[in-house]
Amino acid sequence: MPDQRSVLILGGGSDIGRAAGLAFAAKGWTVRLAGRDLQGLTREADDIRTRTGATVSVHRFDALDTPSFDGFLDGLPALPDAVVSAVGVLGDQGAAERDVAEATRIMRSNFEGPALILGLVANRFEARGSGTIVGISSVAGDRGRATNYIYGSAKAAFTAFLSGLRNRLARKGVHVVTVKPGFVRTRMTAGMALPGLLTVDPDVVGNAIYAAVEKRTDVVYVARAWQPVMFAIRSIPERLFKTMKI
């Protein structure tokens, strides 16, 4: 018996978005991929449909075009059972330190856009009394570091937003999942030297997202080793931390 549930994936053309789509489709969910590049999304939708036989649709969505959000949600065939935000950009830390436009783009793409759309989704889920919201945040938000604090601070804000949303909706039948993937082998990290134990492939993240929705997990560190690592990093006194290169 195929599952009748549907999931909306914002940033559906990203590697993690694609992996999440595949994970849900493999379980028979209907998948709606949303993003800016309809041609790229169609390629992913064809792929997911061919691999799994699931129903897959594509929808135009621009995370920086906040006034369009209400209309976007109203235009969906139905309010989905789950929404995953895989929207985000790593950006260029160095450029963002000098260039307000780049810093703005990073902050808006990683915090403002995802938070505002999920806030609107939350209201609709609250009114219905059910639904699961998944935000892909980042371990980079657990503590600001010199090498990526603009991205990290936006992710920190997003993590706080998801935490507050979870708190608000906990007794309203709506569940909120925060996912911190750690390093993932994706376009975002292509060319970076990644530590093996802390790095996973996108399909691992996709399956972890699906499992978190089914089990109603609150916060997921995908590569488990991240949890103690980030605990240690958060525990370093600021007086010491500020002089470190990590």
Add this chain to the structure above:
Amino acid sequence: MTRLTGWGRYPDLETELVEPRRLGEVRGAFAEADGVIARGNGRAYGDAAIGVRRTVSIRQLDRMRSFDPETGRITVEAGTLLGDVIAAVLPRGHFPMVVPGTRHVSVGGAIAADIHGKNHHRDGGFGASVERMTLLLPDGSTVETSPTLEPGLFRATVGGMGLTGAILEATIRLKPVESGWIRQRTLPAADLSSVMRALDAGDEATYSVAWIDTLASGRNLGRSLVFLGEHARADELGPKEAERYPALAGPRLSVPLDFPSFTLNRLSVGVFNRIYHRVNARREGAPFTVPAGPYFFPLDGVGAWNRIYGRRGFVQHQCVLPPETAESALGEILERVARRGSSSFLAVLKKLGPSWGMLSFPKPGFTLALDFPVTDDLASFLAGLDEIVVEAGGRLYLAKDSQQSRATFEAGYPDLDGFRSIRRRLDPDRRLRSHLADRLGL
């Protein structure tokens, strides 16, 4: 720049590796490059998928486009792995017409090498199941080709080792199956002529292959096990086969590091071969049912098995010999291998039929595949085997090769002139060049 090898981990060559993520980026990766070749999943053993200057990995082009369960046609981007195709279509009652010994090959690579499976004697090579493909030509244009559309280009591309252009997308024909299980029969054969007779008798079987104990010599020379297989029908499944389409499992164990070179010697391989022969001979005759995964891809059960041959890597020598000369040539080759002692872990004998491509390896006769760890004296030993192959009117498989001389190659492939003239027309400046192409003057 980076260093790349094939699956045999030899030779190890310098090249610039680029990895486009979309079809549109492939053209840019090929444009203005000189000495460039496409690479799939790197399962060719030698130097076939290493560009002289640049290597374009198409592994990220692994999206499936469409599947029609009614007609059994699937369209995929060329970097899609055959194992992923199986995972997608087997639960819906379909299976590729041809699968090789590993599921980790890309569809593009499978076409470029016109790979064969255990059913080549009946169904031909992978190329025979290709309905159409999209090819990026050396001049940057994109063409559709099929057995009826630009048939010359099609015949040059199937088995053409990527030298006519980069395969971007293909539609392949699948066959309907009623289950994901194989009914297997194992027949022991005491010597070379009996294994060849058993394979002849096995022509009726969909799948047939023989495993040779390369250490057996004298009157035991060619001692083998013949494995025959059929896709199990639904009504042949018992309670043990409760899951009609069992999933292809991942590796059960993995080789974490290079084995020291002394690990595989006459003693260890000999013990292994004897035990393997005895265990399997016990199952003689009576058919039993195994999942398709371990039946077709036994070595995929061991991740990174290419490391067991040690740091220097290994060479797989695979020849095909015409029926008339096969028995005496095989006898001579096996005697030399047995005498040499440093043996092949894997020695596979199988019957082949005719094929499509101008440079396709299969032709009617018997094919023997032998693995050899790289040692200082290996090149001269293999040159000796190649003389036997040429003398017998045989040839070597380009997807496995890193050693053969240009003369050996030219003697074995009668359509070579035709291929070279198509190459001259498509790529007058010889921009597409793998190390294999340079070595063999392709």
